Amino acid sequence: MNALTLEEQHKLVREKFPELLEEVRQLKHREEKALPPLPNVSKYRVVRTRFAPNPDFYIHLGNARPALLSYEYAREYRGAFILRFEDTDPRIKKPLPEAYRAIREDLKWLGISWSEEYVQSMRMELYYGIARELISRGGAYVDLCKRDEFRKFKLERRACPHRSQSPSEALELFDRMLSNYYGEGEAVVRVKTDLTSEDPSLIDWVALRVIDTSKYPHPLTGDRYVVWPTYNFAAGVDDKLMEVTHILRGKEHALNTVKQLYVYRALGWEYPEVINLGRLKLEGVILSKSRIKEVLKSSGGAIEVDDPRFGTLRSLRRRGISPEVIREIIMEVGVKGTDATISWENIASLNRKRIDLSTPRVMAVFNPVRVVVRGVPKESSYRSLKLGYHPSNASLGFRVVNLGASDDVEVFISREDLDYLLKDGSIRLMEFCNIALEGRSRDHVEARYAGTDLEVARREGFKIVQWVPVSGYTVIELVKPENLKLRVLRGVVEESIMEFGVGRVLQLVRVGFIKLERLYKEKGRVRAIYIHD
RNA sequence: GCCGCGGUAGUAUAGCCCGGCCAAGUAUGCGGGCCUUUCGAGCCCGUGACCCGGGUUCAAAUCCCGGCCGCGGCACCA
Incomplete structure (x- = not known):
């Protein structure tokens, strides 16, 4: 077969197995x-596309959808992707100073880069200029009605008295607004x-x-400005000024397009293409900005923004989800x-596939029970085990598990696996040896070494279980998010876990993937977060 | 309530614009097998869906009408 040229091979396949070709194509x-x-x-x-978050908080998986899709489209069409911070409400949605940086970080983590970045609170004069233009074209006016008064006119579909003012009158009133003449709600x-x-x-x-802004200073501009554009004005204007061609945003903005269209028409602009996206939810976590803020506040600082129960990008990162997985899901x-x-x-499935091959595996036992194994030979090959960190990736190296020199070898196995030993009479300690039950006392189980032959274990159907030597173990606290609660599982793990650094992802054999969060070397204790099976 | 947008297996998605090749593809989940010193990965087999009702048509997941359900909007928030 290989003697044929590539072309000949293709031809052969086309003639004899056309369905194969189809399969390859689909793949x-x-x-x-x-x-x-x-x-x-x-x-x-x-x-030209853009992502325009309000830096009043950290961004979450839901925000990743428009961000990632906008970025991907810009890339696909070899266009430009813009990041724009929409921070024009220092009162109700007051910007969070660290959010500007955090959002940039989170986007970079997702693999997003941008060629232009704007901050709306630094562009106020631009909005004033466009506002003047709009007013002088008769597209806007300065309303001095009380809010309730205006509502009445609106509901009756009548013009309020200020609507008829001339552009020059309106411009004058606008300048008066800018000169800090009016208080909140007055104009x-x-x-x-x-x-x-x-x-x-x-x-x-x-x-x-x-x-x-003397009462609600803006974190970036303090009390320099008192007249602030609303979202619809600022975003509408900026999309034009920044020459955005395609807007991808949540469907909650659908009506905003209609609103902004009035400004565009009055100024003779053409509105960009708009694509409204549905909302993204993530099972089992809190995604809503306001809910997260509530939880954060009521916890009095005990809960942080990257808490695994949240759907913020920081939480997902903390939970060991790789950014490529988020990208894959959103695509x-x-x-x-x-x-x-x-x-x-x-x-979990996508993430597992991505990290499996590069993740070292160690053994850990939860609900540990002590097993005294008698009769393990004393030769060093039985007492000093060299175990690879990954069965098919040797580049991850190995660790040496020392079992000591005393007559008996003591190991921990989990209470669940003990049941196999009690029921079947024998089990296999993974990558070590087979053992047979001998007896049971109050605080431990006694067993006898029964050879290292894996074939025997297979033939006899022994359960193959992970274990941790009593002579050298580390305590592990594993934080597991479950239905908006955090369970902390305590167990023991091979002491070689200390070789790895904070942030490292590991697989606990037959338990699942974890990420190291803390190492307390002196205390022989580690803290980790559970990622998934 | 009104307005807008949607409804394909448990979940997500392909197909819908341009009706037939769709007794509906893929991933995940679930069940089974192979392989494997994991209940992981990989490979194989199986399971499971076109919201409902009408209409148009030789033919409807696809077009039309009605209903139901879901989501979103109805701010001097973004």
């Missing part, structure tokens, strides 16, 4: 999992929309409002308006 297709084409790409010189800039709109929230929506979920609940099983 390739699945690996690539290309995104659907973006609409109207040919209309634009270059594709807003409203965009003129269709007064007959069915949805009242659409009607003459607020583009800029007064926020008393799988794709570009559509349907919500998706990501199952932890799915994440």
Whole structure:
């Protein structure tokens, strides 16, 4: 077969086994999992996308969807991807100073890079300029009604008295706003929309409002500005100024597109293409920003933002989920308006495949029971075991497990595995030897060495169990998130675990994957977080 | 309540625009087997879905209408 040229081989396969070729084709297709084409790409010189988070908190898996998809599209079309911080509400959604940095970090962790970065609170003069332009074109006015008064007009589909002001009057009032003449709630800039709109929230929506920054200083600009653009104004303007061509955002923004369209029309701009994405949920964790904030607050600092019960990217990172898995999941979920609940099983499976080959394996025992094994030969090959860290990846090295020189060898096995010993009379200590039950006392079990032959164990159907030598062990505390609770399992683990550093992912044989979080070398104790089976 | 967007196996997704090649593909889960010094990985076999009802058509997951369900929106938040 190999004597044939590649072309001849292909020909042969095509003739004799066309279905094979089809299979290969499909396999390739699945690996690539290309995104659907973006609409109207040919209309634009270059594709430009953006991710525009509010830096009032850390970002979570739900935010990763628009971020990653926007980035991927920009890459696919060799365009540009922009990061824009939308921090124009120092009062209700006050920016969190560390969030700017944290969001950048989290995006980088996801493998996202951006060529341009903007912070809206540093662009205030730009928004004022566009506001003036809009006002002078008659597209907006300064409303001095009380909030309730305006609501009445709105619900009756009537214009408020200020709506009829001339552009020059409006500009004057706007300048007065900027000069800090009005207090909060006393003046807003409203965009003129269709007064007959069915949805009242659409009607003459607020583009800029007064926020008393002497009371609510902005973390970046302090009290320098008192007139702040709303989301719809700032985002709408910026998408134009930054020449964004394709907006991918959550479907909660659907109505915002309609609102912003009024500004675009008034200024003679063309609105970018919009794709509304469904929400992403992650099974068994808290995703909502507000819920996380609540939990954080009520814990009084005991719970941190990377707590494994949260769906923040930091939590996922802490739980040992690799960023490629998140990327894979989001590409799988794709570009559509349907919500998706990501199952932890799915994440675990993808993650396991990714890390299995590069993850050292050590033995740990929970619910330990002491087993005294009599009759283990005293030759060093029986008392000093050289065990590889991975059965098929020798590059991970090995450790030496020392069993001491005394007559008996003592090991811990788990209470569950003890049942096999009691029931079957024999078990195999993995990578060591077979043992047979001899007796049982209050605090330990007695057994006899029964040879190292694996074939015997196989033939007889002995359960093969992991174990930890009593002569050299480390205590392990394993934190396991379960239904929004954290269980801490205590057990023993081979002392060689101390060789690994904090952050290292390991597999505890027959237990699951873990990530080391703390090493207390003097105390012979480690703390780890459970990742998945 | 009103408006918008959706509904393919337990979960996620392909197919829907352009009806037949779909008695519906893939991944995960679950069951079984092989392999393996793990209950992991890998390989093989099996399991399981087009929300409901009408209509159009020779033919509907795909088009049309109605219903149901889910999500989102209805701020001087983003």
